Amino acid sequence: MSETEPTRYDFAAAEPYWQAQWQQQACFRVEDHPRDGRPKYYVLEMFPYPSGKIHMGHVRNYTLGDVVARYKRARGFAVLHPMGWDAFGLPAENAARENNADPAEWTYQNIANMRAELQRMGFSLDWSREFATCDVEYYGQQQKLFLDFWREGLVERRAANVNWDPVDMTVLANEQVIDGRGWRSGALVEKKKLSQWFFKITDYAQDLLDGLKRLDRWPERVKLMQENWIGHSQGAEVVFPLAEPVEGMASVAVYTTRPDTLFGMSFLAVAAEHPLAQAVAKTNPQAAAFIAECASQGTSEAVIEAAEKRGFDTGLRVVNPITGQSHPVWIANFVLMEYGTGAIFGCPCADQRDLDFARKYHLPVPVVVSPAKDSAPEVKDQALDGEGYIVNSGFLSGLTTKEANTRIIAELERRGAGRAVQNWRLRDWGISRQRYWGCPIPVIHCEACGPQPVPEDQLPVVLPRDVSFDRPGNPLDHHPSWRHVNCPACGRPALRETDTFDTFVDSSWYFARFTAPRAPTPTDRAAADFWLPVDQYVGGIEHAILHLLYSRFFTRAMRKTGHVAIDEPFAGLFTQGMVTHESYRDAQGRWLYPDEVIRTAEGAMHKKTGAPVTVGRVEKMSKSKRNTVDPGAIVARFGADTARWFVLSDNPPERDVEWTETGVQGAYRFLQRLARIGEEVARTGPGEASDAPAARKLRQMTHRAIEAVTQALEGFAFNLAVARLYELLNAIAAAGEAPELAAARFEAMESLVRLAAPLVPHLAEHLFTRLRPQAGLLANQDWPVADPALLAVDEVTVAVQVNGKLRGTIRLPPGADANHAIPLAKEAVAGAIGGQSIVKQIYVPDRIVNFVVKP
């Protein structure tokens, strides 16, 4: 190394050193019941599944949360920032089946690896609170919660048509079926009837909907997605008497949002699973065949073929309670048993599906809606499903569709033929899973007494370790002794429930457990009341519905059972974008890892063979596309701060970020430059204060940066904070070594270091100890405060326009009045105005002067 070469900042030594210092001084530790009077702030990132390695998504997620945590700590908050593991789930079982691994061992080993990786990133976490959901101390408390919920009537056991994932061999909740496929396996989901445990989330449908309005620090689109998912609709139930009863059924109830179109009825249609359809099938083989066909089509084909409307005329007739007319009853494949009453009345003129159906089977299409008053338009292939006026409808004719809606419901109620009802798309949450690696459902089934809760003194129900995976299905079913117990009610031999909870249950309350992770009850009320709700939750948009909705339900259920005092768990939510990368394929179409590829000016080639490589789309990092970058390798090569700086710097955190080699290099260069200049400033020392204009200018720059970075961090605009920090460093570098700038330069550098601390904490500590050797850890320091006197500006640049086009600028004291500004402005653009006359002049102080001129 030559003498002129600046000393390089050795992150590989510095980062572990500062991590050890933070650890020793317990900088990030908080009490369950703090007494120091600081206001609380709870920052939480969605906890990871322990797959074995952290990925770039984790790095981004936890860096974002860590910036908030460190910033809020510096602002004087007692910050709760915990970490744990969403540790139950299928991959551990798959490892057991494929590699003969013990799921528990496999999981805890993965946790150990990932913990080390996270710690190497320097996140300001309170590791004393760590737990995994597969710890018996955690899932045992979860069993208590379940039993409390049961006692409160929030749990139900019923036989239900469930979504069965044939690959994972388990039940899926509606929320876990995406386009007819399992959210995890991607297998086509089948319908199956099973006895299942349910959480009655629908009891809270209205409340979960209403609660969204109060979540003012949630992204609009997440709230919207939840709103759509809950799917509230206002309508009416109408009862249609059957002309002749079938198997004791005298009528069919129908749900509709358009009772105003009742006069336009053409037919009635029921779902294949509807009791009436089933009854008809008993005596009518053709109907039975049609129903069987619908069932075999199932979820899968229906999705793919999208909507060939088919039906079967049962020959039955119903009477319209309003018009008295008789209509045929059909079984139709587009009517869903799960929604409404499983039956509809068909009004083809006002509903596209009904119209398609009517055209196909040559059913009448009476026109009862018109976009204009007193006209009856023709209906061909396009239904009139908008608002408008009712026509050809007796006492409803002439009313708007809205008025008619109110009117007809009143009439239905008067005649006892129907009533106003509301409907929800949200279904109860099925939580039974036929899996081993999950929290056992604490229930004992007795032939005589039915399902019984496991008594308090027999909790927790511990998952047995001595299981074998040599057969398909749930190993708990094959365990020789575990399931055999006595009934807690009658004492006779009984069987344990062998299903375990959906792992979404585990993640529905972990945020509450973090407030007192060692408490002998699910929560410690004092701790929970102090720390909850989570002030800032950070995670991926992919959890916008499932996890967040379940957590919101759980919080309400926990309030009802006395475990918490709140109903909304997450006061603030931030959903970050994905980490993406280019993908590469060789000539044979095989995916290549980024570090197997060299980018050249012309394209890309294989590092070893030099063979040409096709550069594909930039997309989410995924193992299958091999477009992943291992955080461990990046940290080893560039350091944790570089990785942190990079994921924060390029674009807004809510958007996707593309990981690029050049971007990382840039981040690394900046940090080295900061280190070098920081060391220089530290060597020069604080210097003598000076009131030279250049010094004042630099000080103003510093204090504006303090103000701007603070604003940026408050608003999650970390990319803007980064830009302001770049500017400040450039200003420091430009100030050079002039003695009269020494003090201002020192102040600027110290401020820069403090402002950068939440983003790149290790380097910031390193430079802070150089600048302020006596001051202790930067992690314990307060946030810098901008001096208002230095934020004030002495002069502003005001744009001067002629006819809205920029023609010059003038310098003015802030808030200058028009008498002062206008003449100066006129002078500045005299050439552009020339001989033209000024028709109008606009002056917005500190902003703009605009002259409107005419020749």
Add this chain to the structure above:
RNA sequence: GCGGGCGUGGUGGAACUGGUAGACGCGCUGGACUCAAAAUCCAGUUCCGGCAACGGAGUGUCGGUUCGAUUCCGACCGCCCGCACCA
């Protein structure tokens, strides 16, 4: 189909309630230092014309409101996300 979002240089993106479009980074170009390279430093970089001063155009397209529109309104085009035979 329904609901929502987004279109700005070569590129990621700035631009507070309408008021100098392109902050900051990356990349690129030229230069300095070096035997050379890396690193570093300096200068330039929306496009068109011009040596320059300067002029013209410009925020997906078309139109509107306004003294003034990336920002507000309408239509269209493109991309992304969520939901979906939901009655």
